[in-house]
């Protein structure tokens with residue numbers, strides 16, 4: 001048995017290589033403590049986390065309100081399945097609807113992929129024989145078979161054929177192509193409003209408005225995947241609220257749980273009852289413990305005026321990134337983002353820059369090989385942004 005106390009990083013790496021499936025690319029870092037926007041590794045080194053939990057850490061590590069909600073619920077009832085009622089689930093469904101103008105019924109599950117699977121299964125029932133869904137190039141919807149088939153990136157699909165039938169991929173922001181792909185079998189259009197994994201590509205407002213129009217004309221479902229953009233990341237509770245369109249289905253996960261696993265499929269009330277008892281289920285979905293944590297997240301967002309901070313600090317981060325672009329015109333091709341999700345597209349590989357940042361105590365991500373992805377905690381302040389920009393500046397200087 002390994003003793004927790006004296007375990008060295010190398011011993012942890014050895015156990016991983018012996019006993020854990022190698023499905024993740026990893027940095028050689030073992031983290032043991034987190035607080036707000038900071039993490040500490042096993043050697044005691046402190047890191048500023050500008051990519052907390054792959055988008056799951058909107059409120060930062062170990063938010064005190066989430067911790068006390070979990071502590072409270074753990075002592076009462078950890079889990080009760082869905083053939084009974086539980087209070088935190090009811091409260092959470094109501095709270096979600098408070099933020100979504102009372103328009104949705106929700107299905108609870110445990111992850112983003114599962115939330116998208118529920119959306120896809122629902123679409124099949126809604127379609128009554130129509131089953132095709134148009135998704136987009138460079139999209140990312142998860143790793144389960146339905147979500148993977150919806151994902152418009154071949155690299156994730158290689159070796160897993162045959163995939164689920166019925167997906168057609170259009171160019172992002174290309175309404176002409178979307179229209180040309182619609183057939184009598186089409187039942188829906190599914191997209192992220194900011195493609196996160198795809199390189200921080202932002203949907204045009206006109207494009208999304210046109211998608212809504214097409215969906216209305218042809219009786220198609222507009223499905224918005226907010227697994228990464230939801231829960232305040234872009235400055236509204238849900239990113240679709242920035243676009244002034246009402247989706248038929250919204251999927252959520254990541255940040256809603258405050259670090260614990262949750263997924264939600266929100267379906268417009270008028271059509272929600274298509275999935276009747278027995279048609280879909282998840283054993284752990286909507287258990288009292290996770291719902292209590294999610295309720296604490298939503299309350300903290302309101303109480304701590306997080307959405308206003310996202311808009312303010314988002315503007316500040318943009319300004320700072322734009323000035324780096326001016327400083328390094330040969331290295332930085334483009335800076336793009338919304339709220340507190342930002343991409344810095346480089347003219348070269350991003351991995352060495354990420355590694356330089358890590359050495360200097362800053363955690364960021366790189367996607368699509370060349371796009372640095374920055375998604376700080378939503379309660380970030382100017383001090384942390386200045387620090388991150390100084391590190392990034394140094395790392396770029398080195399290149």
Ligand SMILES: Cc1ncc(COP(=O)(O)O)c(C=O)c1O
Nearest residue numbers: 111112113140141142227228253
């Ligand atoms: C937009 C989007 N949808 C779905 C998923 C899948 O979520 P999960 O990893 O929780 O299954 C992700 C994960 O990164 C995502 O970014």
